[in-house]
Amino acid sequence: MTRKDVATDDGRWRAVIGNDTAADGRFIYAVRTTGIYCRPSCRSRPPRRGNVAYFDTPADAEAAGFRPCKRCRPAGGADPASGALVAACRVLEQAEREPALEELAGRVGLTPARLRRLFQARLGITPKGYAKALKARRLAQRLKAGAMVTEALYEAGYGAPSRAYEAVAQRLGMTPTVYAGGGQGESIRYAVVPCALGRLLVAVTERGLCAVALGAGDAEVAACLRARFPKAVLTEDRAGLAAMVRAVAARATVPRAGPDLPLDILGTAFRERIRTGLGHVTAG
Known part of the structure; x- marks a missing residue:
């Protein structure tokens, strides 16, 4: 342009x-x-x-x-590194297929090594991690919109459904079919904790993490969980999720994130950091 x-x-x-x-x-x-x-x-x-x-x-x-605007922060300074990082995130959001790191770096005028370091320093995840978070979000949106599971998996970029199904179920915390059905038959425990971006809700099933929600207050994030899983049994369990809550608190900030990164990018990266960091933590 x-x-x-x-x-x-x-x-x-x-x-x-x-x-x-x-x-x-x-x-x-x-x-x-x-x-x-x-x-x-x-x-x-x-x-x-x-x-x-x-x-x-x-x-x-x-x-x-x-x-x-508090989301895109237009008053922020023109930091070239932040500009390249935001541009890379937007490329990933708009791409029909996930570009290789070399291609992505070339699109924003950086070397692959520099772009990877920038993601890790400012967002705490890799470009691949950001792309995985976007793919999972697209899948969840398509399932909630009523798409058939196989169709939703293909449209979100997962490829062969037979190979992706179990990995996706682990990521969603339940099978895609149950997710699309509003959590029918699932028991979900959750806890709400303070974090750098407001109030954070963490919710788990027997399979693992099923939801991370950010908001201004406890009622807001709890309502978000109920809207996502209207047919599940929801139970607040601060004590049982204590270890998970501590892990969340430990990964709540990235020191060099910078004030000029849009909130939607920070939120996507934050959720992925939480998910990655909780991979080894039992829910209690």
């Missing part, structure tokens, strides 16, 4: 609805009904075009009375 591409309101609107990372730094858009301004790549709910105003810089938007 060139500056000419975003020189008009039509070009800017196309960048906004396309969450175009290439337009970041070239303009800011604000939503009159919310009083918030965002980067073009912000993953928040698309606004109505008639409610959108455009500005050249965050300072211009703030001078007009708008506040920065």
Whole structure:
């Protein structure tokens, strides 16, 4: 994308609805009904075009009375490393197939080794780990949308369902069929703890971890769990999940994450760190 591409309101609107990372730094858009301004790549709910105003810089938007979005953090400094990291995450989100590390690094102008170090330093996971988290999220979304299990596995990028089924069941904490059915017949224990991003809910079945939810309060994350598994038996079990809670607390922050990384990226990486870190922890 060139500056000419975003020189008009039509070009800017196309960048906004396309969450175009290439337009970041070239303009800011604000939503009159919310009083918030965002980067073009912000993953928040698309606004109505008639409610959108455009500005050249965050300072211009703030001078007009708008506040920065807490999700995409448009007021953050132009850190080239953070920009490359965000761009790599967006490539992974939008890719129909997972690119090799060399291809991904080339897309954002870094060497494979530099990109891998950047992911580990800022997010605490590898590019492969981030891609696995996205794949699992796509599968869960397709199952909840009513897709057949085989279809959902293929669409999420898992390949041959017969080989992926058991690994997916371990990742979901239950079989894909049960997950799609709202947890029918499952007993789920959960605990809510404080963390760097708010309140964190960790939920487990006999197979292992089945849910990680972030929110502002206990009621919010518990409601999220009930909405995901309306047919399961849910039991709060702080004492029984004590070891797991300690493991969560130990992996709650990445010191060099930086203030300018979007919250959706931080949240995805955070959930994957939790899942990876709890792989060896028994639920009690």
